[in-house]
Amino acid sequence: MSLPFLPLCPTGMAGSNQAESGPSGAPVGPPSSAAAAAMGEALGANEIVALIMTNLRAGDEDGAVEQACNAVATWLSLNKQHDGIAKNDEEMWEMLMQNIFPDAPGPTMHSVYNPESAMPMSNEEWFYAMCKRHQLWLAAEQRYEALKDQIRAAKRRESNAEWGLWRFHGAYQAEELSTDPKLHRLWKKIERKLQRATYDRHQLEKEMTWFETHDLLDARERMKKWDVVPRSLRLQRQGAVPPERPESPLRQTTAAAAAAMTTMPWTMIRRTAD
Numbered sequence: 001m002s003l004p005f006l007p008l009c010p011t012g013m014a015g016s017n018q019a020e021s022g023p024s025g026a027p028v029g030p031p032s033s034a035a036a037a038a039m040g041e042a043l044g045a046n047e048i049v050a051l052i053m054t055n056l057r058a059g060d061e062d063g064a065v066e067q068a069c070n071a072v073a074t075w076l077s078l079n080k081q082h083d084g085i086a087k088n089d090e091e092m093w094e095m096l097m098q099n100i101f102p103d104a105p106g107p108t109m110h111s112v113y114n115p116e117s118a119m120p121m122s123n124e125e126w127f128y129a130m131c132k133r134h135q136l137w138l139a140a141e142q143r144y145e146a147l148k149d150q151i152r153a154a155k156r157r158e159s160n161a162e163w164g165l166w167r168f169h170g171a172y173q174a175e176e177l178s179t180d181p182k183l184h185r186l187w188k189k190i191e192r193k194l195q196r197a198t199y200d201r202h203q204l205e206k207e208m209t210w211f212e213t214h215d216l217l218d219a220r221e222r223m224k225k226w227d228v229v230p231r232s233l234r235l236q237r238q239g240a241v242p243p244e245r246p247e248s249p250l251r252q253t254t255a256a257a258a259a260a261m262t263t264m265p266w267t268m269i270r271r272t273a274d
Contacts, residue, residue: 065100065101065131065134066134066135066138068100069100069128069131069134069135072096072127090122090123090124093122093123093124093126093127094123096123096127097123097126097127097130100127100130101127101130101134103223103224104126104130104223105222105223105224105225105226106126106226107119107120107126107129107226108226108227109226109227111227111229113227113228113229113230113233114222114226114227114228115129115132115133115136115222116129116132133219133222133223134223136219136222137219137220137222137223139219140211140215140216140219140220141216141219143211144208144211144212144216147204147207147208147211148208150204151201151204151205151208154197154200154201154204155201157197157200157201158194158197158198158200158201160197161190161193161194161196161197162194162197164190164193164194165190165191165193165194168186168187168190213231214230214231214232217231218230218231
């Protein structure tokens, strides 16, 4: 994104101009009516404002579109004169749309499912609507990445809990686990820890599966298509069901491990634990 640099107010210069401008510490009073009119005419000229706005472009770097949207809102909020000029300049808003959102979908109809409260009726409203859609799309992408990070962390916790249970099984004989009350309680505690880690990982995977097949796709589609019906309200394909809870690793491994340890020599069990 590039913005032209325009100095808005002159400063005092050395020599005779410094005397005319007065001392640097002197208080500055309000300008006369003639001076205010001259400054308003210079600063609020359509050519200057339109030049800055139409030269505003969004590049391919991350955050370029957000910076462009914020720059437009900031510039037009500097004073009411700029805002009034911009509202009457449809060509300027059309140029902004071409520079920042060249592939934006055109407004076709208004739906209660759209992020906008009303259908845009001008290029200005269209521009701000696309800024809002881009903001929602970016938030969805960030949440998707956060969910993937959470799942990776949950898998590590599940793997550590599973390894801890295997080490516990390898440290004691099967008869000790069933006859010693203290060891039996500790065994069940470690087993519940693994089950909880498996459940947490599965819940996160279900959440991400739903999000990436519904909300994320909706946000991406709204950047290419104007009227989008949320996927959660669409008719599902026959036979499409949410993923079931995966079988706990404990159910698959505990029985086999217990049966194996009852037949393995004690020295082999110790070697496995080490």
